[in-house]
């Protein structure tokens with residue numbers, strides 16, 4: 001029997017560039033040679049306060065021997081109440097990533113356009129669906145280049161993916177920018193994964209623009225990244241079509257009850273969000289005081305720093321050897337930048353100690 005199975009498979013996947021995920025903590029701890037509990041995880045924009053006890057209790061009490069509701073009625077209703085839209089405008093998924101994928105599969109676009117630098121998942125999922133990715137570089141100050149995005153539509157792009165606040169640059173879109181983008185004549189997906197930390201939501205514009213879809217998640221503010229639950233808000237017809245093609249059971253029972261519990265107790269969770277925002281500002285100022293890392297203003301739960309006089313990669317490596325994990329980008333437009341998530345005060349203290357130790361090297 002020939003062992004070459006590749007002839008049965010898509011040839012364009014042979015040299016597929018994989019998505020760069022964060023590594024599991026136990027693997028990292030073993031690699032670095034320190035206990036897992038000593039790692040300071042500032043590389044993936046998670047909420048390090050963790051989920052509140054009520055969410056753990058809700059999961060423990062859930063009946064997960066039964067399949068989840070494919071119509072997601074209870075969760076869509078709770079989200080609609082939170083976002084102030086109608087339940088039939090909401091579609092839930094296994095993280096925001098799932099909604100990005102559903103949207104691409106709903107359109108099967110010849111191309112999508114993204115405003116770079118930005119979140120890597122749009123590019124990855126588009127390529128999986130055989131869509132070409134038109135990268136439209138952001139202008140100075142990392143604002144989206146609206147006329148150039150318009151030219152991308154002329155070049156075949158059928159969906160524009162914009163992140164607001166943007167990951168990793170931290171800046172958000174204005175309503176005027178979203179309006180201009182929606183007027184260009186493509187679907188406009190505004191990914192608001194970090195909106196609870198700052199920035200202006202595009203949700204109020206949904207009434208005026210049926211081609212607008214807002215994507216959000218429980219991963220960041222509600223500390224549910226590991227459970228995988230996100231949602232899209234759109235015109236009811238677009239939402240209906242997304243509901244029709246999603247995997248029926250794409251939100252697990254555990255994720256569903258956890259997300260509803262998070263919404264029920266949101267006032268308390270949003271207190272940790274306020275702490276993270278305060279810590280972002282404190283971390284930014286303390287790191288800036290070192291004199292060789294310039295913070296960009298951020299409306300999110302992370303800060304992008306421009307590195308002066310050292311290589312960004314070397315800084316990432318040196319911090320990693322001390323158990324402090326941050327994000328470094330192996331791409332030309334971010335060659336001299338690092339992204340650091342805002343954590344708890346003790347996380348900032350460990351970061352600062354590690355950065356100071358690095359100065360004496």
Ligand SMILES: Cc1ncc(COP(=O)(O)O)c(C=O)c1O
Pocket residue numbers: 044045094095096097098119163167191193216217218219225228229230
């Ligand atoms: C802009 C953006 N969108 C979506 C996600 C992923 O969200 P989820 O965990 O809900 O799939 C991330 C995670 O880093 C992100 O930065």
